[in-house]
Structures are given as structure tokens and as C-alpha cells.
Amino acid sequence: MTAPDINSPDEQIRYQRGLEVLNAVDGGSAPAVMENLADIAPALAHHIVAFGFGDIYSRPGLDPKQRQLVTLGILTALGGCEPQLEVHIRTSLNVGLTPTEIVETFTHAAGYAGFPRALNAITIAKKVFTERNLLPVKDD
Structure with a gap:
């Protein structure tokens, strides 16, 4: 099984949506977290933003x-x-x-x-x- 391509258009849409949500709530520390992962686990950094914020935090139902x-x-x-x-x-x-x-x-x-x-x-x-x-x- 191959890992999803984090550079695919669909993944980039999720990532951009996640960045918007993250930037709205985070207060500026998120880039440091993502940069800290860039050299060892860029896919993890991507999924934190795409899944955590693009899919989960952006859901309706809770403020x-x-x-x-x-x-x-x-x-x-x-x-x-x-x-x-x-x-x-x-x-x-x-x-x-x-x-x-x-x-x-x-x-x-x-x-x-x-x-x-x-x-x-x-x-x-x-x-x-x-x-x-x-x-x-x-x-x-």
C-alpha cells in the first residue's frame, strides 16, 4: 500500500482549508511546529494541518x-x-x-x-x- 500523495490537488485543498482554520485559532505558533517536522516528518506535518484542521476543526456543529x-x-x-x-x-x-x-x-x-x-x-x-x-x- 502506498501513502497518499500529499502534493495531490485534493490533499492540497484539504491542507489549505486546514491552514485557514489553523491560522484563525492558533495565534502564530503553528508555523514553528510545521517547520520542526519538515526535515523528519513532512507528511505528519501535512496531516496535522489537512486532517486535524482541514477535516476535523472545520466541521460544523461546534464553535x-x-x-x-x-x-x-x-x-x-x-x-x-x-x-x-x-x-x-x-x-x-x-x-x-x-x-x-x-x-x-x-x-x-x-x-x-x-x-x-x-x-x-x-x-x-x-x-x-x-x-x-x-x-x-x-x-x-
């Missing part, structure tokens, strides 16, 4: 805030995804989630994913909030 809440919950539950969680905390702020909503998401996740994973997520959130001068978190 960007709702998608980020789901993503934060899943990454917290999975554990071991702290670099991706950091990116998605930034993205969550970019699409309008408040620090209080993000912290509440991790607090809620503690009941399902456990306190260690929720604490790991809060640690990453504190780092991002500190960088953006959003501490202390205030009730909205």
Missing part, C-alpha cells in the same frame, strides 16, 4: 471555544501530552476562553482523569497564564 474545551479535556485525560496541552491552552485563550473557564475544565477533568493529570494541566496553564500576564486568575 472554536467548544472544540477547545473538548481538546483540553481529552489532552488532560490522556496525560503525557503537556507540550500539546500548552499549545491548546494558548489556542483556547486565542479563541476567547477565559483563564477561569480553562481552570474549571481541568478541575472538572480531575473527577474523570484523576488529580495527577489535572495538576499537570494546571501547571502548564499557570506557565501560559504567567507568560500572558493573566495571573492571578479571577472569577469572571
Whole structure:
């Protein structure tokens, strides 16, 4: 079985759609992620954009805030995804989630994913909030 040609017209349409969505929510860190993969896994970089954002994030039914809440919950539950969680905390702020909503998401996740994973997520959130001068978190 051969891998799909990431340069085919159909793949490029998916990729361009994904870039539009990614640029709308990301806040500028996506190019660095894609460049970091270019020399070792260009197809993975392509699929992150084409599938992740061109196919999944561009679907109707959930707005960007709702998608980020789901993503934060899943990454917290999975554990071991702290670099991706950091990116998605930034993205969550970019699409309008408040620090209080993000912290509440991790607090809620503690009941399902456990306190260690929720604490790991809060640690990453504190780092991002500190960088953006959003501490202390205030009730909205």
C-alpha cells in the first residue's frame, strides 16, 4: 500500500482549508511546529494541518471555544501530552476562553482523569497564564 500523495490537488485543498482554520485559532505558533517536522516528518506535518484542521476543526456543529474545551479535556485525560496541552491552552485563550473557564475544565477533568493529570494541566496553564500576564486568575 502506498501513502497518499500529499502534493495531490485534493490533499492540497484539504491542507489549505486546514491552514485557514489553523491560522484563525492558533495565534502564530503553528508555523514553528510545521517547520520542526519538515526535515523528519513532512507528511505528519501535512496531516496535522489537512486532517486535524482541514477535516476535523472545520466541521460544523461546534464553535472554536467548544472544540477547545473538548481538546483540553481529552489532552488532560490522556496525560503525557503537556507540550500539546500548552499549545491548546494558548489556542483556547486565542479563541476567547477565559483563564477561569480553562481552570474549571481541568478541575472538572480531575473527577474523570484523576488529580495527577489535572495538576499537570494546571501547571502548564499557570506557565501560559504567567507568560500572558493573566495571573492571578479571577472569577469572571
